[in-house]
């Protein structure tokens with residue numbers, strides 16, 4: 001993975017320090033984008049950026065934006081980005097979106113600065129147990145012991161992040177390992193191929209599909225256009241239905257591609273979806289379970305007599321497994337059943353949820369990347385956009401809200417020639433709205449739609465589902481915890497304040513006009529839809 005041009009270093013440059021050896025190893029290992037929020041202990045990393053122009057380092061004003069952006073970048077680029085975080089508190093601020101990244105099996109390399117080793121004994125203000133804080137969200141974790149170890153550690157971190165299905169690797173750099181003289185740049189071991197599934201797993205899947213009714217739940221790289229077409233051929237031949245998990249990391253969909261249904265958030269909807277199924281075939285997906293526990297209700301979404309069969313685990317080659325299954329069934333020549341193009345629609349009048357879905361579905365441009373955190377206001381968008389122009393669809397994999405704006409940053413950096421449409425609910429958006437500043441600063445082609453219902457609407461429903469009330473039964477103090485309209489958030493002012501032009505719309509016609517314009521014109525824009 002060595003990129004010699006990027007690693008060229010004039011002898012006149014003098015000895016390289018640990019920070020520079022890290023950046024050069026990252027770039028040589030294919031990690032040439034870093035989302036950073038630095039502090040004193042990362043200053044040598046920052047200083048080295050001017051000596052290694054191949055590293056594209058992007059500043060974010062909150063660590064949750066750094067980690068979410070690195071997640072979005074890898075989901076679209078199929079290779080890791082790095083983050084640069086400041087000691088334990090910096091990592092802690094980034095944790096929620098690392099949680100989502102880890103559920104998406106995103107490869108990601110965190111670089112976390114720490115105090116110089118000899119300084120830790122003094123318990124100065126920022127001293128913390130960085131390893132202890134980072135461990136729960138790091139599949140691989142190491143603190144470099146010396147400057148000469150840094151490049152080797154970085155190469156090992158990259159390999160660990162890239163190991164299938166994708167992992168979070170965290171490298172902690174005590175400040176003295178960053179500023180002391182380093183050794184050579186290290187090379188990254190080539191990736192191992194994903195494991196091919198056993199014939200027996202394919203044979204069993206074929207048997208179950210032939211005896212129907214069956215569902216195939218597809219996740220990971222098998223949600224791309226090619227493997228979905230293979231799944232479509234299998235479905236046409238066997239009558240199986242194709243699903244994606246509620247939290248899908250990335251799917252290629254739209255007109256001319258094989259459609260699938262998303263497992264719904266609602267327990268009743270999900271139970272109904274699988275009620276008639278005798279078998280479920282998992283392709284890179286985990287067995288479907290309820291998002292939350294509800295008193296007296298099941299956690300498992302499949303009926304007791306339904307066989308759940310793993311065709312491929314997330315780390316195995318699900319794409320090859322689908323091919324082998326199609327071969328075994330004799331489905332290679334079946335029609336995949338592509339989605340027809342959406343009939344044109346131009347909804348008008350007051351804002352309604354079906355109207356929002358229709359406007360969005362009609363506006364999605366060819367090759368757009370849609371990042372969806374529209375929550376209750378956008379529940380209809382997935383279904384309505386089945387026949388939209390071909391696009392990628394990204395969802396929240398881990399349920400930790402505030403993922404979409406940062407992920408949109410990363411997706412736009414990974415794919416600068418594709419429009420990004422970020423569908424964001426107002427409550428969720430407030431967690432990481434600093435992403436708007438990075439969008440403006442980098443002039444990213446991101447159009448953000450804020451669904452401003454001025455409530456935590458989903459939680460009003462959930463209060464009933466868990467037996468705690470519902471809107472009729474909750475008292476005013478409880479309801480006050482679930483509405484966010486006191487005061488109303490002014491998203492246009494918030495966007496303008498961070499350099500993103502914004503507009504508020506109160507009718508579907510105005511929404512459609514603004515959305516089509518903003519998606520056509522490159523650069524950032526925000527539309528606040530008053531729901």
Ligand SMILES: Cc1ncc(C[n+]2csc(CCOP(=O)(O)OP(=O)(O)O)c2C)c(N)n1
Pocket residue numbers: 096374375376377399400401425426427428429453455456457458459
């Ligand atoms: C990090 C995090 N904190 C809190 C929650 C709990 N939570 C789930 S949905 C939600 C409110 C969502 O409101 P909004 O984004 O405005 O969407 P709406 O339900 O109104 O459609 C909250 C607070 C969460 N999932 N993740």
